[in-house]
Amino acid sequence: MMGTAATQKAGEENGSAGAPPAAGGPGGFQQRVLGELGRLQGTVTESSVTGPRRMLAKVAPDKIVEVCRLLRDAGFEHLSALTCVDYDSELQVIYLLWSYKDRCLIELRAAISGAEPKIASVTSVWTGAEFHEREAYDMFGVVFEGCPNLKRVLLPDEWSVFPLRKSFKVESIHEKRKRIEAEKAKAAKAAAPAAAPASEPAQPPKQGGTPDGAPAPKGGGAP
Amino acid sequence: MDLYSTMHGLVSWLVNGILGLLEGAGMRGPVMQLVRWMYGALEHAITVAVVVVLILVIGLLMVILMLWIERKLIARLADRRATMLGIMGIGKGTGAIQLFADAIKLLLKEDTTPRKADKYIFAVGPSILVGSSLLVLVAVPMSDGFAASDLKDGLLFAMAVFAFAPFAVFLSGWSANNKYTLMGGMRSATQMISCEIPLLLSIAGVVMLAGSFRLADIVHVQDRTWFILLQPVAFVVYIVAMISEIERIPFDLPEAEAELVEGWQTEYSGMKFAFAMMAGYIRGYIGCAIGVILFFGGWSSPVPAYTVDLPWGGRFSGPVPELWFLVKVLLLFMFLVWVRAGLGRVRVDQIVTIGWKRLLPLAMFNLALTVALMAFSDDIGTSPPVAGAAFVIPAACLTAAFWRWGWFR
């Protein structure tokens, strides 16, 4: 369902004035890259050109470091971003590489299992990859073997929850209010009328995904 | 107008008047003899005390005026109007009494001491700073008679006590058990060591020309040519070293907001912070006062003597020397405020470089030229243009040459 060939974007310039050196966009360069990726039959499947400056390739997760090194030497020096997308069947790690000379972007996708996500780290190819890998670990729990200090960067260190996984539900302020009223009403009804009214103050605001990692109540994320 | 004699006359008139009244009311017993004897013994001490208090009050009023000028001028240089606190209310005045509001409020603030700090040094630090600054404030005369103490070597005494403050800064910075204040204290010590000697050397040139350490004599020698004309290089060295001594912006490292939060004052709150801030401005006043005495002819005024007889028969004579002195101090201070608005802050190693490798050689070179100048011209007083030319031209050429070689970079 992914990667259908995008139609030509009207706004996208192609041969206008001040065009990059290779006439008609980096077409020649893309063919060369496709050729090299084609040779690695076992590891790279479905490599295609999806736009004047966009390329796509699916890579087997265990060969990711060699492919990245090969592409960097081919001209993709800039690791623009390294992120994950949590599909229900699998967890895709996305590498977005940009080439300064030939002005073209390639998107590598490595599909790993959502249960215990593990993949080799590409910090040996780009030192800057460590930052994106730490964030991916922080948000998705993907363990990058070989990353120098794989620690949480945005969330407090003692958290044990990976917030951007689809399994993690967040409870908005409205649901919390409704839930607290429901509990109060239940407590008031349950307490015998003669006994003193339950004076227990409103339960402290229960935040979905609290640090102790208690499973969030199934409030559902839809506001 | 000799302050001491006037005050002595005033005090004795007051005390004798009271005692006379009491005796008139029939209290002639041995108690009155004891009081008269005590007054006889303490007469000199009481007068000196009154004079010192008067000089301190004038000095502190000048400090308050300078603080107000600094806040307003630095705001004006950035298109901003600072405090507008007036008697009628907030925003309805010129902000002159803003400092009193700050002081009273700081009086009320809770005085916190960090738990693991060295409590007694922490408390004593700012008071040593203010104490040593006030001691020098008393030693600087405002005109011939108008001075608490006119020592034979007043300049030596002033410079000695003036150089004591960085120890207080270092002590309080170290005792506050906080990394920022520790670094602030260290920097203040480094800065003092690197800029103290050029300061004294630049003063040595002036003292040689004047022939005496007494501040009043230095001013009298300058009544025709101000020493800034004869010693331009010494003035440059003096101003740069003095800015680093009183820790103002270009050499503001002990209290650098950017990297050390508030430098050595970070842990002070309430009255101790008020002391620390006030000490900064007292030292600013002293720096400018000594600068004016040494280079801008102290209280000599370009206005020729004149006398005006007032409508009610009194007679008002001559330019008031104290007024001219204070106006010059304020002008020099405004120059410092302008420097603060225009320049950034230097690094610690750059201060040391400037102190040792730029200011010190310049001061030595200026001293050598002064000696040469004095050896040739028997009496500089008589021929200022010749003396000036004989000195200024080589100094200017050499400084330009140094500048061309990029020596200051």
Next chain:
Amino acid sequence: MGSEGEGRDAGARPDGAAPDERPGARDGPAEPGEECVPPGPSVILASLDELVDGLVGLVDWGIGLVSVKPLVNRIARPIFGWSQRASIFALHSGLACCAMEMGVVGMPRLDSERLGVAWFSSPRRCDLFLVNGWITKKTRPVLMTLYEQMPEPKWVIAMGECAISGGPWHDSYNVIFGADELLPVDIYIPGCPPRPEALLDALWKLQKKIAREGTRSGLRLG
């Protein structure tokens, strides 16, 4: 003589950072094992404290005896109130977008110093704490340390929706909904972000509030 603020946990960092939890990191210069307070002649000086406290008690008792205290209070109260109103020192601490609008208030066009509000960066000398952004769980200890380090008569202004009730981040897992869950807030400024003129108006209202309620002396003279 003010009490020493003994109870205050002032050993934390003045710059408001959370205490350093890295292994082996120690607060203060790292001489191994040497207690920072030099062993002064505590026997004599301790009695100095008692001497000073005794004197203060004596003077207090004397004033109370002569019952001139209410007279002194009636004269001093308006003067202290005026001085606190006329010179509020605000802490220069910006959290998020409202910090940009707070910055503008200190700049030439809307000069907050005309009201006597100066911006300082050390919490030790500020009496106004502006919460101007969303508070996350990681910022909570920082804000609490900063608030604790400020000397006693202090006020808090919650600026912007995020400081009032979490604002647009009402379903975020990391945001605390409102500053009043952490600090006693005196003035709320609605708006996301409120215009700088709104902050000036809040400063003016704070001055009126001080005038109305009078300032509290931080010296705890008893």
Next chain:
Amino acid sequence: MTQMWINMGPQHPSTHGLWDLLVRVDGETIMEAQTKIGYLHRGVEKIAENRTIEKFLPLNDRLCYVANSSWTTLFTMAVEDLLEVTPPERAQYIRVVVLELQRIASHLVWLGAYGADMGLLTMILWGWRDREIILDLFSLLTGARIMHNFPRVGGVRNDLPPTFKDRALKAMDYMDQRIPEYEDLCGRSELFAMRTRGIGVLPLEKAISLGCTGPMLRASGLEQDVRKEEPYLVYDRLDFNVPTGQNGDGWDRYTVRLEEIRQSASLVRQALNNMPEGDVMAPGFKMPKVLPAKTIYRRAEDPRGEGAIYLVGDGKTNRPYRLKIRSPTYVHLLAIPFYIKGARMSDVPVIMGGADPCMAEVDR
């Protein structure tokens, strides 16, 4: 001197925001550093998965509180790629005007903070005073000073008010008079050069491998600008040059950003002068009920570097399935420990300020 860890942050005059650089100091020289961020992390990417596209638009302004509309424009361009919609010519010109005004305002904030780092208090007052002129233009055009909520998917919210054009041209002339004054205060002052030359030097190949972009990379010598490499909106029809530095120190970062203010001023003039007539929203465009199942990676030149959005539609609902925001400053702040070794304690604020941190964008 014993070595100790010092916290430069999180509440610290030199951090312009809430982040923390732990620095191991031996005397005055820095031996090692660690960046501690996440104080403003509110999980925008998780929130985006609960919001429809229109509901998420205003939150985009809060992505970076100094350059607000540049992130909203980026998001709307990404959604337009997803839905294959092209905004009309006039809307693209108006977006370029808003982006370039936003760049000037952001660089003025940076210039002020950079001057204040080294004690130049007048610089921050001048910088912010001139930024007010740009904010007046924004409140005239969009009604709000910083949170404009102006771009829409398929165009912009409203057309230029009649008086906007000559007021904007007057503002740009005012900027051209101001820039020489900044150079007098900073560029030509010996002290500024002493504090910035040779400070925080970032060699070119290290900058590329760390992932630095925008002014940080241009200061290191590579002429790289997303507006030239991957022209979007109408940047290919406007001519401007990309300033670069030589050795990537504090001084080059200052010259690059100051020159960018000039370029942006000329870009605003060009865009305003040859702006075609026409409507400002794509004719007859309605947000579809379901986002197509596609992935889009849209890059744009944020004042701080290469900002980008990776947007995944899941074909079932009108909410983004996954929204990844690539923040340039996130990389720059985490890259500081790699090139700060050997600097002095007073240089740390200059190096931290050189990265132009905007914390809402770093922590997302």
